[in-house]
Amino acid sequence: MVAGERSVVVEEPRLTVRRRSSGSWSRRSLLLFLLPVLATVLTGLATLTISGNLLLPFERVVVLEGKMASKRDFFEDEEVRRILLKHHISVHITSSGSREVAMRDIAAFDFVFPSGQPAGDLITGVRAADGRYAKVHRPFVSPIALATYREYAETLRDAGIATPLPSEGADRPLYYSLDMRKFLDSIDRGKRWNDLGIRRHGIANANRIVAQSPDVCGSNSAGTYLALVSFTWRGDGPDVPTTDQEASSRARSVKHLMEQGLPAADVFRTYISPDGKGIAPVVVAYEHQYLTYQVRHRAETGRLDSERVLLYPSSQFVTQPQFISLNSKGDRLGELVTTDPDLRRRAMELGFRILDPAGEVAGDQLARFLTERNVPVPALRGDDTRSPMPRIRYLERMISIVGDCPVAPLPDQAR
Amino acid sequence: MTGPGRPRPPRRRRALTALALAWLAVLATLASCTSDSPEPVTLRVLASSELADMEPLFDDLRRDTGITLEMEYQGTVEATASLAAGRYRHDLAWLSSSRPFQLLLRKHGRQTESPLSTSTMRSPVVVGLKPEVAQRLRRAAPDGQLSWADLADAAAAGTLKYAMADPRSSNSGLSALVGVATAAAATGGALRPEDVSCDRLRGFFAGHKLTVDSSGGLAGAYARAEGGLDALITYESELLALNRAGTLRAPLEIVYPKDGIVLSDYPLMLLDPARRDAYDRLTAWLRSEAVQRKIMERTLRRPITPDLPRIPSLRTPLGNALYFPDDQAVVDRLLADYAAARSGGPARVLFLLDFSTSMRGERIANLRATFDGLGGADDSRSGKFARFHQGETLTVLRFGGRVLDEQSVTYGKAGDLERLRGFVADDGFATSTAVWSALDHAYRSAADALAKDSRQRVSIVLMTDGENNAGMSLDTFLGRYAALPPAARAVRTYTVRYGDSDPRELDRAARATGGHMADATGQSLLNAFKEIRGCHE
Numbered sequence: 001m002v003a004g005e006r007s008v009v010v011e012e013p014r015l016t017v018r019r020r021s022s023g024s025w026s027r028r029s030l031l032l033f034l035l036p037v038l039a040t041v042l043t044g045l046a047t048l049t050i051s052g053n054l055l056l057p058f059e060r061v062v063v064l065e066g067k068m069a070s071k072r073d074f075f076e077d078e079e080v081r082r083i084l085l086k087h088h089i090s091v092h093i094t095s096s097g098s099r100e101v102a103m104r105d106i107a108a109f110d111f112v113f114p115s116g117q118p119a120g121d122l123i124t125g126v127r128a129a130d131g132r133y134a135k136v137h138r139p140f141v142s143p144i145a146l147a148t149y150r151e152y153a154e155t156l157r158d159a160g161i162a163t164p165l166p167s168e169g170a171d172r173p174l175y176y177s178l179d180m181r182k183f184l185d186s187i188d189r190g191k192r193w194n195d196l197g198i199r200r201h202g203i204a205n206a207n208r209i210v211a212q213s214p215d216v217c218g219s220n221s222a223g224t225y226l227a228l229v230s231f232t233w234r235g236d237g238p239d240v241p242t243t244d245q246e247a248s249s250r251a252r253s254v255k256h257l258m259e260q261g262l263p264a265a266d267v268f269r270t271y272i273s274p275d276g277k278g279i280a281p282v283v284v285a286y287e288h289q290y291l292t293y294q295v296r297h298r299a300e301t302g303r304l305d306s307e308r309v310l311l312y313p314s315s316q317f318v319t320q321p322q323f324i325s326l327n328s329k330g331d332r333l334g335e336l337v338t339t340d341p342d343l344r345r346r347a348m349e350l351g352f353r354i355l356d357p358a359g360e361v362a363g364d365q366l367a368r369f370l371t372e373r374n375v376p377v378p379a380l381r382g383d384d385t386r387s388p389m390p391r392i393r394y395l396e397r398m399i400s401i402v403g404d405c406p407v408a409p410l411p412d413q414a415r
Numbered sequence: 416m417t418g419p420g421r422p423r424p425p426r427r428r429r430a431l432t433a434l435a436l437a438w439l440a441v442l443a444t445l446a447s448c449t450s451d452s453p454e455p456v457t458l459r460v461l462a463s464s465e466l467a468d469m470e471p472l473f474d475d476l477r478r479d480t481g482i483t484l485e486m487e488y489q490g491t492v493e494a495t496a497s498l499a500a501g502r503y504r505h506d507l508a509w510l511s512s513s514r515p516f517q518l519l520l521r522k523h524g525r526q527t528e529s530p531l532s533t534s535t536m537r538s539p540v541v542v543g544l545k546p547e548v549a550q551r552l553r554r555a556a557p558d559g560q561l562s563w564a565d566l567a568d569a570a571a572a573g574t575l576k577y578a579m580a581d582p583r584s585s586n587s588g589l590s591a592l593v594g595v596a597t598a599a600a601a602t603g604g605a606l607r608p609e610d611v612s613c614d615r616l617r618g619f620f621a622g623h624k625l626t627v628d629s630s631g632g633l634a635g636a637y638a639r640a641e642g643g644l645d646a647l648i649t650y651e652s653e654l655l656a657l658n659r660a661g662t663l664r665a666p667l668e669i670v671y672p673k674d675g676i677v678l679s680d681y682p683l684m685l686l687d688p689a690r691r692d693a694y695d696r697l698t699a700w701l702r703s704e705a706v707q708r709k710i711m712e713r714t715l716r717r718p719i720t721p722d723l724p725r726i727p728s729l730r731t732p733l734g735n736a737l738y739f740p741d742d743q744a745v746v747d748r749l750l751a752d753y754a755a756a757r758s759g760g761p762a763r764v765l766f767l768l769d770f771s772t773s774m775r776g777e778r779i780a781n782l783r784a785t786f787d788g789l790g791g792a793d794d795s796r797s798g799k800f801a802r803f804h805q806g807e808t809l810t811v812l813r814f815g816g817r818v819l820d821e822q823s824v825t826y827g828k829a830g831d832l833e834r835l836r837g838f839v840a841d842d843g844f845a846t847s848t849a850v851w852s853a854l855d856h857a858y859r860s861a862a863d864a865l866a867k868d869s870r871q872r873v874s875i876v877l878m879t880d881g882e883n884n885a886g887m888s889l890d891t892f893l894g895r896y897a898a899l900p901p902a903a904r905a906v907r908t909y910t911v912r913y914g915d916s917d918p919r920e921l922d923r924a925a926r927a928t929g930g931h932m933a934d935a936t937g938q939s940l941l942n943a944f945k946e947i948r949g950c951h952e
Contacts, residue, residue, distance in 0.1 A: 273721040
């Protein structure tokens with residue numbers, strides 16, 4: 001402690017010096033304190049300004065819990081998140097197949113966003129029967145399609161099953177029309193890709209022809225594809241089954257057309273991965289998924305991905321995602337999604353066909369946007385040719401038979 | 416004022432205090448306004464053994480997210496069984512594949528919601544071959560591309576000895592088993608129960624010389640036993656890692672069988688919903704570009720994120736993925752066949768062959784060609800799977816009005832198949848046909864064989880081209896069969912209808928023993944023989 005004592009002695013004069021400056025903090029100390037604080041404030045301000053959330057720290061952000069399937073692409077989009085933050089909303093997503101959403105307890109959520117009407121009807125029906133809050137918003141639609149690779153599309157074309165559609169601005173067609181009847185005929189006859197002559201296009205595949213979809217017991221795209229398959233395979237029967245018996249026999253007659261073994265989740269992401277051609281060469285997808293992919297590919301690489309192409313089934317099935325708010329917090333978001341111009345524009349940029357307040361597809365905004373981004377505009381017919389979905393009760397019956405899973409508990413009015 | 420060397424601590428101390436305080440203030444602000452502040456949390460994870468190679472990334476994980484993973488390793492199948500029981504003891508499960516789990520959920524009618532699940536990376540189960548072995552096998556393949564059928568063929572012939580993890584406990588073993596069985600069935604679709612009613616993999620199993628319970632320990636076990644082996648069947652990532660480690664005498668050549676592969680996608684599953692926040696942080700971290708790149712570089716698994724550029728060794732096209740069966744009964748059957756091949760006794764087939772005069776000429780030529788085909792000359796895919804295999808004992812009983820001779824050989828080397836050919840090369844033919852007396856004789860031989868070694872898996876193949884015109888009647892035979900000791904009675908007879916034989920009697924006899932009849936009047940004799948190889952009913 002000798003050194004310590006000595007230092008005390010030496011220190012004395014300096015105390016006076018410090019007293020002369022302002023208070024007990026030297027200017028240097030003050031600066032040392034202030035610099036990091038200042039830097040932080042500036043960085044923070046800059047960050048907030050850039051992200052458009054300048055006022056955020058001063059207003060509470062409401063975190064909404066939502067459960068959904070493929071429409072999470074919308075809420076996971078950076079731009080959508082930014083727009084929502086401006087409205088002090090942040091969304092926390094739980095992923096699940098759309099039908100899975102309808103089948104399970106959703107009490108913990110502020111909203112659900114199943115990808116199509118059947119699951120939406122299930123949910124609103126059950127909520128209504130229980131006298132609980134549910135309000136539906138229908139912001140946009142997207143047709144169901146089959147995403148595939150050039151070699152596969154061209155093989156189908158050779159076999160007279162697919163025909164190229166005009167794809168302005170692309171060297172080779174990006175879009176094809178798929179004759180569903182002929183496609184299913186090939187599956188029915190147990191044809192393999194090799195049988196259709198895919199080797200002429202430089203690859204071999206001894207697997208049977210099938211369009212891979214997620215689990216039909218969980219997903220809307222797979223359920224819609226089932227509706228498409230059973231509509232195409234109806235023979236002399238009515239467009240859609242109208243009795244339980246018809247639904248059962250229709251399901252049994254198409255089950256083999258959808259046999260793919262254990263289904264995989266997230267087939268579209270697998271499809272766009274570098275290994276997609278081997279793992280998921282033909283997948284059931286929504287048009288918006290494919291268009292978003294091409295727009296992004298074009299933006300990032302300056303060219304289209306002409307290896308990945310889209311097949312539009314000859315009978316068009318348009319899916320209509322159902323934003324269902326389960327409380328007023330959720331409803332505020334539902335209102336925004338359907339009416340906020342920025343969110344509507346962004347939905348369109350993500351490849352959705354947005355709906356006007358009357359529920360009609362709003363003009364040709366998507367076409368204009370795609371043209372701007374140098375992505376060919378798919379030539380689609382108007383909505384009047386939309387094919388009919390079976391009533392939920394019959395679709396449910398078909399799903400449970402094809403997917404070998406329990407039937408959803410339907411509220412009385414849907415029975 | 417202060418002498419040189421004199422310390423000036425108070426002033427510096429104050430400055431330092433100011434600085435520290437300032438940074439504390441900053442940190443406090445940051446912590447309060449950042450939503451994903453790394454709040455330390457420990458998650459208990461039930462993991463597949465091969466995921467031990469993720470541990471080097473865990474320090475980064477703790478630093479970036481505050482999450483510590485407490486891993487408990489098990490074989491995937493064992494881990495699945497504990498999940499299916501529904502009593503979760505862990506916060507998360509991280510398995511190489513959730514397929515076994517999905518199959519169990521399906522089996523139980525899918526009444527429960529499956530846990531939230533996120534794929535984290537990918538790796539196919541493929542074959543690592545010693546370069547000289549790959550070269551040798553490729554020379555025999557017409558297009559130079561190897562298939563599971565080529566490997567099964569070589570394994571049956573004893574020229575391919577491989578290591579593979581036990582499919583009863585490990586996912587890599589199960590994936591390989593499903594892959595090779597799907598290739599053998601060659602339906603182009605997912606296996607159904609009717610596709611696996613006969614075991615076509617006995618030849619393939621004959622080459623399985625090294626096994627361990629879990630995929631994790633397999634590469635090391637292979638490296639230690641390298642000298643006596645030709646191939647290692649496991650994840651692409653394990654093979655690449657083994658090659659990179661440079662511990663092998665020669666790196667293994669990776670073959671993606673052209674008839675298809677099975678991939679694993681390492682799903683991370685949330686078992687305790689209360690841990691949702693941490694789970695979200697963990698999956699977001701795992702799927703972030705930086706971490707996906709690290710995973711790819713360290714573990715050599717393929718990234719799950721579509722647009723991450725691949726390292727060169729992971730740019731090889733995989734070929735086509737096979738459809739995975741959606742029925743637990745299929746997997747159960749395959750595993751039972753595997754178990755029988757591992758621990759059941761040696762296989763013995765008694766061929767009861769009609770050598771009456773009507774067989775002379777083209778028919779006997781066809782029979783000899785059939786034995787050549789089953790001996791390895793049949794180049795078709797089904798031929799490669801159904802051929803005679805190492806360790807199998809083949810007994811030929813030639814008969815006419817009585818059993819003319821009975822000769823046996825246990826296939827161990829190529830010369831043994833020469834001897835077998837000699838058994839059917841005999842040109843002595845008999846004038847009458849005593850089908851049922853001969854079958855009765857065959858059952859006595861079977862009973863003798865079983866008395867010597869009760870573990871043997873014995874079956875009888877009866878081929879005749881004419882009606883019974885000597886010896887006992889079918890009814891007499893069936894009466895005597897019913898009186899056999901249980902072990903002999905359990906031996907199934909498969910009958911091959913050829914020429915002018917009586918299909919009703921042949922079918923009845925086969926069914927009485929639990930077997931069935933194959934018809935060689937509408938297809939080649941070889942195909943009829945292949946059809947009943949390895950059948951269970």
